[in-house]
Amino acid sequence: MNEEQRLQGQQVKETNPTDKKSEKDYSKYFETVFLPPSLKEAKKRGKEEVNYHNDFKIDEQLRGMGTGKKFYIRTYGCQMNEHDTEVMAGIFMALGYEATDTVEDANVILLNTCAIRENAENKVFGELGHLKHLKQQRPDLLLGVCGCMSQEESVVNKILKTYTHVDMIFGTHNIHRLPQILNDAYMSKEMVVEVWSKEGDVVENLPKVRRGNIKAWVNIMYGCDKFCTYCIVPYTRGKERSRRPEDIIQEVRHLAAQGYQEITLLGQNVNAYGKDFEDITYGLGDLMDEIRKIDIPRIRFTTSHPRDFDDHLIEVLAKKGNLMDHIHLPVQSGSTDVLKIMARKYTREQFLELVRKIKAAIPDVALTTDIIVGYPNETEEQFEETISLYREVGFESAYTFIYSPREGTPAAKMKDNVPMEVKKERLQRLNAVVNEMSAEALKKYEGQIVPVLVEGESKNNPDILAGYTNKNKLVNFKGPKTAIGKIVNVKITDAKTWSLNGEMVETHQLAEVE
Numbered sequence: 001m002n003e004e005q006r007l008q009g010q011q012v013k014e015t016n017p018t019d020k021k022s023e024k025d026y027s028k029y030f031e032t033v034f035l036p037p038s039l040k041e042a043k044k045r046g047k048e049e050v051n052y053h054n055d056f057k058i059d060e061q062l063r064g065m066g067t068g069k070k071f072y073i074r075t076y077g078c079q080m081n082e083h084d085t086e087v088m089a090g091i092f093m094a095l096g097y098e099a100t101d102t103v104e105d106a107n108v109i110l111l112n113t114c115a116i117r118e119n120a121e122n123k124v125f126g127e128l129g130h131l132k133h134l135k136q137q138r139p140d141l142l143l144g145v146c147g148c149m150s151q152e153e154s155v156v157n158k159i160l161k162t163y164t165h166v167d168m169i170f171g172t173h174n175i176h177r178l179p180q181i182l183n184d185a186y187m188s189k190e191m192v193v194e195v196w197s198k199e200g201d202v203v204e205n206l207p208k209v210r211r212g213n214i215k216a217w218v219n220i221m222y223g224c225d226k227f228c229t230y231c232i233v234p235y236t237r238g239k240e241r242s243r244r245p246e247d248i249i250q251e252v253r254h255l256a257a258q259g260y261q262e263i264t265l266l267g268q269n270v271n272a273y274g275k276d277f278e279d280i281t282y283g284l285g286d287l288m289d290e291i292r293k294i295d296i297p298r299i300r301f302t303t304s305h306p307r308d309f310d311d312h313l314i315e316v317l318a319k320k321g322n323l324m325d326h327i328h329l330p331v332q333s334g335s336t337d338v339l340k341i342m343a344r345k346y347t348r349e350q351f352l353e354l355v356r357k358i359k360a361a362i363p364d365v366a367l368t369t370d371i372i373v374g375y376p377n378e379t380e381e382q383f384e385e386t387i388s389l390y391r392e393v394g395f396e397s398a399y400t401f402i403y404s405p406r407e408g409t410p411a412a413k414m415k416d417n418v419p420m421e422v423k424k425e426r427l428q429r430l431n432a433v434v435n436e437m438s439a440e441a442l443k444k445y446e447g448q449i450v451p452v453l454v455e456g457e458s459k460n461n462p463d464i465l466a467g468y469t470n471k472n473k474l475v476n477f478k479g480p481k482t483a484i485g486k487i488v489n490v491k492i493t494d495a496k497t498w499s500l501n502g503e504m505v506e507t508h509q510l511a512e513v514e
């Protein structure tokens with residue numbers, strides 16, 4: 001298979017390779033029959049233009065394929081994956097399948113995987129192990145692996161070799177091909193593998209079945225070109241491709257008309273939105289400025305890269321209204337030296353300057369972040385700089401991680417002199433600060449009346465409702481079930497480390513905003 005065929009997309013029927021005796025024979029077998037996805041290919045960024053498609057349709061012959069059958073999708077990882085699951089659910093329904101939330105009932109099971117850290121991958125391998133039993137009991141069950149792990153050659157090879165009960169593997173660029181992939185899997189006794197290493201296209205009219213009718217994800221761009229040295233995303237999600245503004249605006253209008261209360265604009269690096277347009281100069285600030293005019297109560301976006309957070313976006317966010325005053329701004333480290341090795345392309349000082357500008361424009365903004373500790377060769381002083389930056393910014397919450405080497409990324413090749421014990425200890429110290437500051441931020445709410453978008457019953461107690469404030473703080477409170485799906489005012493009675501407790505107040509007591 002040549003390069004062109006690989007890019008066009010290959011349909012490879014894999015015969016069970018486990019009958020090959022030695023590793024050597026085995027790898028030879030792949031060279032001749034199967035070309036796994038290539039991280040090296042995925043890294044290349046060319047000048048190819050992005051093609052927009054509006055012609056997705058389900059083949060007449062495949063339409064009834066799912067009649068009388070059920071599908072189950074387990075989603076791991078980020079919101080992008082959650083949203084991809086909504087698209088795949090849409091395709092399943094269009095094929096006539098019904099959804100189920102138990103694996104035992106399902107005729108097709110998909111694991112929509114995440115590759116960001118090793119433990120995310122281990123969970124998937126563990127689950128594949130468990131599902132083997134089910135597959136042995138019901139050989140007609142189709143089991144598929146999709147999402148970011150499918151884009152990694154080492155994972156595909158491992159599945160082909162060790163998890164031979166898997167029926168299909170397909171990548172993040174192949175979701176729109178799900179009907180054909182399913183059909184091939186039914187027709188073939190062999191594992192169906194369809195993973196494209198590169199993709200330059202955006203498919204607009206894919207069906208979606210959204211989870212819930214209160215909040216919705218709206219993809220605004222795909223991929224990432226930042227290549228932070230630790231991160232696998234630019235390899236698994238491909239190059240940056242922005243959706244056209246008119247398509248996004250139309251989708252948001254439609255969601256508003258359906259009564260959705262909140263939308264979150266999604267991208268791996270949303271601030272790079274529009275940078276790939278050749279015919280127009282149009283960025284995230286411009287898009288938000290148009291979307292805020294649509295009659296939808298809450299608009300959020302995630303995830304931002306500090307480097308691309310420009311003044312125009314800050315100016316637009318300062319208009320507030322339905323633009324929520326919470327910004328998730330991953331910093332990763334507080335040390336300029338570590339940031340440099342991470343290839344984040346900003347210094348500690350530049351980050352602090354950005355925060356200063358944001359706070360000047362939106363004084364009561366809530367900032368949250370992502371942090372990696374234990375980067376290769378991170379010193380105690382460098383780690384302390386992360387702690388001091390966290391305090392200086394006054395972040396209200398954070399997702400914190402121990403660095404996890406990802407095969408194929410530059411950082412994975414770096415020598416690392418930080419023992420795991422030290423990394424774990426740093427994580428604990430950081431988390432203690434994160435908890436302390438989260439509790440402090442929440443304490444300020446006590447006695448205030450805040451608007452809460454009610455999402456449903458609390459997980460632990462059906463008599464209690466749960467929802468989120470403008471700044472995305474979880475609130476548990478007593479109130480009537482009729483409040484679900486609405487924005488109501490809640491008086492905060494007490495603050496915990498990660499959530500608030502309160503009571504719904506009568507409408508005549510309505511306060512302004514937080």
Ligand code: 5AD
Pocket residue numbers: 116117230231232330332370371372401402403404405406
């Ligand atoms: N190891 C640990 N954390 C990582 N992240 C991304 N790649 C890695 C890695 N290799 C974290 C970053 C990013 C978040 C989504 O996951 O903090 O912002």
Ligand code: SF4
Pocket residue numbers: 224225226227228231232233234268269305
């Ligand atoms: Fe990964 Fe985000 Fe960096 Fe892109 S910007 S490489 S998604 S951490």
